[in-house]
Amino acid sequence: MTASYKELLAQREALEQAIAQARQNEISSALGKVRELVAEYGLTVQDIFPGRVGKSGATKTVSKVAAKYRDPATGQTWTGRGKAPKWIDGKDRAAFVITA
Numbered sequence: 422m423t424a425s426y427k428e429l430l431a432q433r434e435a436l437e438q439a440i441a442q443a444r445q446n447e448i449s450s451a452l453g454k455v456r457e458l459v460a461e462y463g464l465t466v467q468d469i470f471p472g473r474v475g476k477s478g479a480t481k482t483v484s485k486v487a488a489k490y491r492d493p494a495t496g497q498t499w500t501g502r503g504k505a506p507k508w509i510d511g512k513d514r515a516a517f518v519i520t521a
Contacts, residue, residue, distance in 0.1 A: 490517040 424432070458464070466473065488498035492508040498519070499506050509517055 488519060490514060491519050492517065 459469075486500040486502060489501040490499045490509055491497070492506075495508065497506065497508060499509060499517075501514075
């Protein structure tokens, strides 16, 4: 007895739903075990994931760099870091230097 295409699609959908539910149940069980162990041993994020910075850890500071070059035609600026924009690429940069 051969199932029709539509019957097979319905079976696949039901199987995918069963798989998703089983996965969710196992994740919930695993999280419960993890929480229990964390509480029992007083573990921290750093204990479990060394090298990662937690919420209370230091954040990377980003400093802004003043623009060094300006395109007189459009007013666009460039700091001189990274890839040069098309308006200055291959040209003498002295003509675009921003003076105080």
